[in-house]
Amino acid sequence: MIKRVHKLFICCLVLILLSGCWDGISIEERGFIIGMAIDVAKDGNKNGSNDELTLTSQIAVPAGLGTPSGGGGGGQKGYMNISASGISIYDIAQDVANQTNKMPFFEHLKVIIVSEEVASIPELFANVMDVFIRNRDTHRGIYVVISKGKAMDILDIQPENEQLPARYIDKILENSLRKTGEMKPVRIGDIHEYLLTESSFVLSEVAAKNNRINFEGGSVFKGDSSKVIGSLSLEEMLGYELITGQEVRGPVVVDFKGHLTAYSIREANSKIKIKAKDPKNIEIDVIIKLEGEMQETFGTVKLQKTSEVEALEKAVSDKVKEIANKSIEQAQKELKADVFGFGDNLKKFHYETWEQMKDNWDKGDNYFSNSTVNVTVKTEVRSDGVIYKSKE
């Protein structure tokens, strides 16, 4: 009998202990934040130290998402955007909890959009990023982009084929455009490293146009002044991507024997070799290797002879070299910011020289602007499609 009471007691104890969970939040009470946009608040003072920020959080509404086959649940939107203003990002994010009945949950955060205005205020961009790098729920793979206008407008884009704007942007960054060479997806983990080393870097710049996301080029963030100081055009972005050896795919349109011809890059590689004898005159060799095929021509080229192929290869090489040189010139003369990571390369391969000159690389005396950059492009044309000619 006593044994039975004993067992019953233990059972009750187990019941009480097992059901209790301090951290239990049911899934419907969680507000899954998938995208965030950071703007300068309208009535906040712009240049003072207390920059008031407006944070827009996009929260997924699972009920509105429906099933893949069944479509959305009765015209309900799959997301809601909530804006709040304040000084600290964390503070504002907690405010979201008061506006909705949900607890903010950052683990599924995919994209952070920062308006150009915020990024142009010194230190503010780094300060804003801190909370996302520091938070234990966010991961280091979150994409960060700069918006030309209001950042919150980007989160209002409602594409026909996707129910969540943030997901749409995330997918674009992840899949398609990475390969066209016009933009570089930068992740928050990379930004952490850039900020720690005070390096300059490029962030993709986007704008909302006609319910679509539009890539405007790249915003250049200068490491030592800790703000966005200028931008790269789309073509300069391509040059930048090619020089830094990103995964670039996409067309290069050249003028070949008086006709437009589109060459499509299938694989791009780059090698950077630096001769660092004299810190005041660093010689940088950039070798870009391209591999691809002819996709379209307005003329009647027949890539049969080796000489023809070589001529086209040369035309492409020249064009790419021109693009790359333009990007370099923009970076050296206009922006005076080493966005190509040459400094990183110097640190890795010429550590001793780098230690002497690291304070004068793209700041101080700016040796970067005075360095000589030689671009060599090697192009290979692999094929020209399934026909010889389309017209006489």
Added chain:
Amino acid sequence: MKSLEYGDEKISEKEILIAIPSMVIGVGILSLPRRIADETIGSDGWIALVIAGAVCVLMIWLMAKLAARFPHQSFISYASIIVSKPIAKIITFLFAVLFISIAAFHIRVLGDTSQQYLFNQTPVEVVTLSFLLVVVYAVSGARAALFRLNMLFFPFIIFILLLVLIFNFRWIEPSNLLPVFQTNVKDYWKGIQTSTLSYMGFSIVLFYTAFARQPKKAPKIAVLGMTIPIVIYVFVYLTCLMVFGQISTSNLLFPTIDLAKRIELPGGILESVESVFFVVWTMGAFTTTAMALDVSILALSYIFNRMKKIGLVLILSPIVYYIALLPRDISQISLIAGLLGTIVISYSFLTTLVLFLIAKLRGVGRNDKTSA
């Protein structure tokens, strides 16, 4: 609850082989890459890790050699032969105190880390207590069972760790390892000290060799077992560097967790792989804590040989809990970590050396002809 009992209290070579890495790999692996990257330039930290590892391998070989001179004798009995009984008692007691502190430290770090990443609202006291209860349950049973548990857990720990390293292959940037050999001697020395601390705990060999079936083989096996954590540490460290770069690594609280968080499986099958990693890491911390507590119980049972094992467990566990909750915040914990590591390592090094030398000089124990 009836404790499980095995026919014999002897442990096989394989079990010793696994026990050493299970003991060494504990909570330290989470912050190890940061601590090493903080003190060295580029990827030079691996040199510090390997040198420190080599020293520890030498030490563990000496320990096992010492214990093997007196086959099937407990630590206190051979220590008594070498340096009279009272001194042996003091040495054993100090070992017990140190291992109690190791256990307490592990419990606290596990509690803190779990609170950071898993249970935001749960008080750290509760997490710590529930972990301690499981550990107490493990050590109150047969000792052989603990070793068999190690055998069971260890493959999982290695497998998941490897998985974390492999899935990060996408993010690896080998040039992050540059520059090499730029660290100055002073920083190397610091790095070696830090690395040595991360290997603490292997002095269990002094106590556990007594249970080995073939003590003769113990030195070789101990050395082999010790190389496992060295290899793992070097791999984890280098992967962290290649993924995050040296500067980021030195600024992450737990680079190894971030490594696990970085994983994105294709198709989004599993997001947050780090939860799996946490489970496995808890297993690793569990084996370390359980063995540390077990060694301290073993050491105390030699001194107070009239006490029953369960009595010692019941007295020790509140003490462990109390010590675990002493540090107030994370800075105090890391301060204690450094202090504890230094004391444990230097104490075990010193005792082993002294005991070994005296044993050699006095010619006690099995002579060298048979042990060589």
